[in-house]
Structures are given as structure tokens and as C-alpha cells.
Amino acid sequence: MAAIQESNNMITTSPVKLRTRPITATLILIGGLAALLLSMAVSVSFGAAKIPLSLVWEAIFQFNPNITEHNIIQELRLPRVIGGAMIGASFAVAGAIMQGMTRNPMADSGLLGINAGSGFVIALCFAFFPGLSFSMLIIYSFIGAAMGAIIVFGVGSLAVGGLTPIRLVLAGAAVSALLIALSQGIALYFRIGLDLAYFYAGGVAGTKWSQLKIMLPWVVGALITAMILSRSISLLSLGEDIAAGLGQRTKLVKFVGIVVVLILAGSAVSVVGSVGFIGLIIPHLTRYLVGVDYKWIIPCSAILGSLLVVLADLCARMINPPYETPIGALIAIIGVPFFLYLARKERREL
Helix, strand or coil, X not given: CHHHHHHHHHHHHCCCCCCECHHHHHHHHXXXXXXXXXXXXXXXXXXXXXXXXXXXXXXXXCCCCCCHHHHHHHHHHHHXXXXXXXXXXXXXXXXXXXXXXXXXXXXXXXXXXXHHHHHHHHHHHHHHCCCCCHHHHXXXXXXXXXXXXXXXXXXXXXXCCCCCHHHHHHXXXXXHHHHHHHHHHHHHHHCCHHHHHHHHHCCXXXXXXHHXXXXXXXXXXXXXXXXXHHHHHHHHCCCHHHHHHCCCCHHHHHHHHHHHHHHHHHHHHHHHCCCCCHHHHHHHHHHHHHECCHHHHHXXXXXXXXXXXXXXXXXXXXXXXXXXXXXXXXXXXXXXXXXXXXXXXXXXXX
């Protein structure tokens, strides 16, 4: 970490100027956090049984186990909303780091096989180790995420001319399709289709406090590490040659960054399932608003990613009550057109 910190300090003395909007970024952090807290409060109060906000406040700070509404809030809705915020931050920051390190505008854990790899290993766990604890499930999810990423980068590198953003996405799509097909085959053979169907649809309805307690230290540690890496990722986003010329140990930064991405994406997938496009949409929106300095991109992405998932979960309950629409489908409605726009833009620039 000392080497990374040394390279971080060189940014302030280097001739490279990063286009930033610190005032806008500060407003996004403050306003986004306020909007996130408000949306979380509304999400907790809304459901099959509508609960006033005043009762939500009482359930949090003056919990009474004899009141049914208090139990609903504490055991069902609070972990669901907090889990959604954590998952949104994890996917968004993972996407931001991937895009910065690879300089690939279409980098996202869902598009590059990380989610599919994690889902495939989780399907194996459901089939062969049905009584596996959630802490072990997270570990296996990390392993699956790493496996998916290694296969995608390996396949993409085999093409003549090396690894390009388009080839990386195509390799990710092919490998993801293969891993999802294998997962569905396992589901049919071992009759675990209902579990995996909900997993691939994506949702936070079943989130429990026990899951959040295990997930929390992983996510918090990864987010703190991402902030420590932020200045180094800013240099990498300008080009590896520039970063190396300024004395940065690029291989070390990339290794730590990949570990952070695997932890964030693996943790999120183990809870919410395969939800894509969060890590694609949010970093692009954040860069448009605050500039290219990852010191601001990473925290703003975390806030906006959390807000997106909490609002998507709220909409999922409002579209067709009392039934719920998978949040993965809602986010894909925005994500697919955005991905097509980026792919078209990338092809024009080739």
C-alpha cells in the first residue's frame, strides 16, 4: 500500500490535469445521500401493509416486539432496504473500477462473465451442498466470479489483434451464455429450478440480517480499499504508459483493483442474484456529472448505485401489487438501450 500511496501523491505534482467538478460532486454526495435516506424510509413504509413513517421511526428507535408492524419493519423491510443499498453500491463501484483500470467503457461485472461465473458456482452449491452456510456461499461466489473473469479475459485474448473493448464484451456475452446454460441444466437435473429462477431474476425480498452481517465487512473493506486506490485508478484511466511514466506500479494497482471488484461483485451476487447494468450505467452517469477523477467517481457511484437499486426495488412493488417485478428486469429496461448506445459509439470510434 505504501507504493500505491506514493504514486497517489505524485498526481498532485504531475503535469497531468484531471477534469473534475468538485462542487458538483459535493452536491451529489450530500443531495444523493439525503435522497437515499428518504427513498429508504419510503421503501420501508411501503408494501403489502402500508405503514406510516412515524411508525417506521418508532420501530427503529423504540422497537416493541409485541407490535406486529414493528416486527415487519425490523425482520423483513429494513434488511431488504439496507441490503439493496449495499448491493447497488457494490455493483456501481465494481463497474467504475473495471472501466477505469481497463479503459473499457462497456466494462461491467454482468457483461464480463463475473456475475454468470458466480451464479454457476452458486448453482453447484445449491445442487451438491444444499445446507451450506451463507458465509461459505460468499466465498464460493468469489471463486465463481474469479473463474468467470479469467475465462472471459482468456477467450478474448485469443483473438487476432489482441483484447479490444468489443472483443471483451463479445467474449463476456458468450461465456455468460454458456455458464447460464450450464446453471439451468444443473437446475433441471437436480430440481432446484425455483431457487435459481429467483436468483437469475434478481431481487432483495429474501435478504436477512444474518446475510448482511456476513456481507458488511467484505463490502466496507472493499469500498475503503477502492477509495485508497482512487487516485491510482485515475492515472490508469489516462493510459498505462502515462501511469507507469509517473512512477506508478500498475501491476500492483491492477491486482488489488481486481480483488476489490471480485469481492464487491461476488458479495452482491450471492445476495441479490444476477443483476446487470448497474455497474455500466452509474459510472458513466457519474463521470458525466463530476469529471474523470476517481476520488469523486467512486463515492458518488456508491451513492447513486444505492439510490438506483432502492428505487428499483420500490418500483418493483408498485407496478403490480401485491406481486413483485424482478428488479433485474426493471434495471435492464434502462441498461439495454444504454449498452446498445455505447456499443454503437465504440464501433464508430474504431
